[in-house]
Amino acid sequence: MKRKPQILNRDGSVYAILGETAHIRCTGEMIPNHGSVSWRRKGYRVGTDPDPFEVLDEKFGTEFVSTLVIPAVQQQDFGTYECFVENEIGRDGAIFHLREEGELTLASIIGSILGLIFTLIILAAAAYWRTIFTTTKSIVDPHPQYL
CATH class of the missing domain: 2.60.40.10 (Immunoglobulins)
Structure with missing residues (x-):
């Protein structure tokens, strides 16, 4: 063959x-x-x-x-x-x-930037939800009084 x-x-x-x-x-x-x-x-x-x-x-x-x-x-x-x-x-x-060895490639640079953006989005979302939760908790009275 x-x-x-x-x-x-x-x-x-x-x-x-x-x-x-x-x-x-x-x-x-x-x-x-x-x-x-x-x-x-x-x-x-x-x-x-x-x-x-x-x-x-x-x-x-x-x-x-x-x-x-x-x-x-x-x-x-x-x-x-x-x-x-x-x-x-x-x-x-x-x-x-x-x-x-150690040379930065375009893929590693893009991956690093995307990782940073993803981390910032997660941190911003956590801060937003923490603010919402804290504000909502202070508005609601945990011990309502009934007449």
């Missing part, structure tokens, strides 16, 4: 610390398993000499793992990387983002 290769972990973010080694993994399935895996950044192939990056490829039956190793991550290393896998039947690709 032959079929187009398929990358299984798609469009992920990998976080790294400046000066530390980063590992971006691309995993998938390839039948037959004698194709190739390559990495690109800004349209250029990475992981080949004299590039300081290294590509480690492992194959397990029909499955593969390709790891792009980025030693001593520098500021210019953060960004988008593409993994491509190809055999005689076809080709597949996936995008990975190398992000700086």
